[in-house]
Amino acid sequence: MKGVILAAGLGTRMRPLTHRRPKPLVPVLDRPMIEHIIQGAADAGVTELLIVIGYRGEMVREAMGAGDRFGLTIEYAVQEKPAGTGDAALVAEDFVAGEPFFLSWGDIIVSPPNYARVGQVWREERPDLLLTLNWVEDPWEGAAVYVEGNRVVRIIEKPPKRTSTTNYNNAGIFVLPSEILEVTNQTALSARGERELPDAIQLMLSQGAHVRGVPIEGCWSDVARPAEVIRLNGALLGEPGYPGGTLVGEGARSADDATLRPPYILAEGASVAAGATLGPSAFVLHGATVGAASRVSHSLVMSEATVAQDCELAWTVVEESTLVPSGTQCIGTPEAPAFLGAEPDP
Numbered sequence: 001m002k003g004v005i006l007a008a009g010l011g012t013r014m015r016p017l018t019h020r021r022p023k024p025l026v027p028v029l030d031r032p033m034i035e036h037i038i039q040g041a042a043d044a045g046v047t048e049l050l051i052v053i054g055y056r057g058e059m060v061r062e063a064m065g066a067g068d069r070f071g072l073t074i075e076y077a078v079q080e081k082p083a084g085t086g087d088a089a090l091v092a093e094d095f096v097a098g099e100p101f102f103l104s105w106g107d108i109i110v111s112p113p114n115y116a117r118v119g120q121v122w123r124e125e126r127p128d129l130l131l132t133l134n135w136v137e138d139p140w141e142g143a144a145v146y147v148e149g150n151r152v153v154r155i156i157e158k159p160p161k162r163t164s165t166t167n168y169n170n171a172g173i174f175v176l177p178s179e180i181l182e183v184t185n186q187t188a189l190s191a192r193g194e195r196e197l198p199d200a201i202q203l204m205l206s207q208g209a210h211v212r213g214v215p216i217e218g219c220w221s222d223v224a225r226p227a228e229v230i231r232l233n234g235a236l237l238g239e240p241g242y243p244g245g246t247l248v249g250e251g252a253r254s255a256d257d258a259t260l261r262p263p264y265i266l267a268e269g270a271s272v273a274a275g276a277t278l279g280p281s282a283f284v285l286h287g288a289t290v291g292a293a294s295r296v297s298h299s300l301v302m303s304e305a306t307v308a309q310d311c312e313l314a315w316t317v318v319e320e321s322t323l324v325p326s327g328t329q330c331i332g333t334p335e336a337p338a339f340l341g342a343e344p345d346p
Contacts, residue, residue: 001119001175002099003046003072005037006088007106008054008079013224016342017317022056024106025063026229027302029236029247030267030285032063033223037104038070040115040173045123046102047072050095052088054079084194086184098178105172109232111218111239114173118214122175127212129180129204131155132171134220138162142222143170143198145213152211155202170198171216180204226317227337230300234281237263249286254278261297273309288318291326298334305341316340 011023018026024034034051041049049072053060057078067074077091089103102118114132122130131152133145144164146154155170184200205211218239221232237245246260249268254260258272261279266272270284273292278284282296290296291309299313302320307313311324315332318324322341332338 001045001047001102002096003041003044003049003102003104004089004092004095005034005041005049005051005104005106006085007034007060008052008057008088009082009106010055011107014226016319016339016344017226017229018055019343020319022053022059023223024060025056026223027285027300028109028223028229028232030249030265030283030303033109034060034064034106036109036112037106038064038067038072038074040110040112041102041104042070042072043112043115044102044119044175048095049074050092051076051106052079052091053077054082082194085197086187086195086200089197090181090184090195093181096178096181100175100177103174103176105222107223108172109219109221109223109236110171110173110216111220111236112241114216114218117217118173118175121212121214125212128177128209129201129211130175130214131201131211132173132214132216133168134171134216135167136169137167139164139166139169141224142172144168145170147213150213152205152213154205155198157196157198157202168213168215171220172222173216226339227315227334230281230283230298230315230317230337231334233265233283233300234263237265255292267303285320299337313340317342319343 007024011018014023025032079088079091140161144156144159145168146166187199219235245262247265251269252266254272255274259277264279265283267286269287272290275293276290277295281298284301285303287304288301289306294311296313299316301318304321305318307324308326311328316330316338319341330338
């Protein structure tokens with residue numbers, strides 16, 4: 001099966017993390033988030049993958065390469081100007097070449113077993129279209145999806161707050177027929193002046209298409225904002241693949257009298273010095289250092305950063321290669337994490 005990942009967006013809600021990198025390269029479990037999606041596509045049965053890139057797209061191309069390490073081939077295409085998910089999907093028209101295809105937004109992270117299940121349902125049932133669903137309090141930020149049994153009957157893109165009578169949201173992972181691209185060309189522009197793929201799915205529904213809904217099991221995140229990166233790392237470490245809620249990389253070191261409270265990441269080559277406290281929810285990425293007697297919780301310390309001694313960080317993101325001076329106290333909130341070393345808005 002062919003597959004497409006839409007990874008061309010500007011990532012404005014993720015600023016300042018997206019000043020240095022495109023959103024698909026923001027790290028989750030010390031790996032670029034798009035790596036999780038590529039591996040998931042392979043698990044679903046994808047052997048040929050197209051990544052639609054835009055903002056800082058060459059960084060994605062350089063980081064992901066030709067796909068050998070994932071067991072598939074990767075090609076790249078450029079969406080010159082962000083104009084909606086439907087427009088981005090149309091960039092893949094020549095690549096798809098009349099075949100059904102897997103598609104994912106480039107900023108969706110789910111528990112890994114979901115991908116294989118999507119592939120299995122598609123192969124066994126062969127619906128016209130497969131759409132994944134996640135449960136939310138109010139789907140106003142995404143697309144409200146109405147179902148009867150396991151069949152999708154209606155989709156409303158970005159409904160006004162508190163108007164939906166369903167808790168299902170479009171989870172952003174699909175298997176689509178090639179005809180969806182022709183239908184996308186027929187859809188009207190949204191209120192934002194963009195072509196939206198869910199609108200094309202709704203048009204196919206109105207024409208009688210059988211759309212199979214597959215609820216996501218376990219973790220789901222659209223990784224929309226920096227605070228979600230911190231929360232998501234902790235949520236994924238709570239899954240069966242991470243006993244004890246920890247991820248410790250090769251060559252990671254912690255002093256005998258350091259205190260480590262799960263969930264935490266101490267990635268490859270990272271270190272925690274004497275008397276320091278790491279966690280809960282402290283994620284120290286590869287090559288980063290936490291100094292003596294420092295306390296780090298609910299925070300992300302990016303690769304090669306150094307937190308010097310006697311610091312206190314909570315709900316804080318430390319940019320890569322940043323030096324946090326001794327004695328620094330930086331306390332953010334779950335709604336608005338603090339940033340150290342981040343580039344200012346241009």
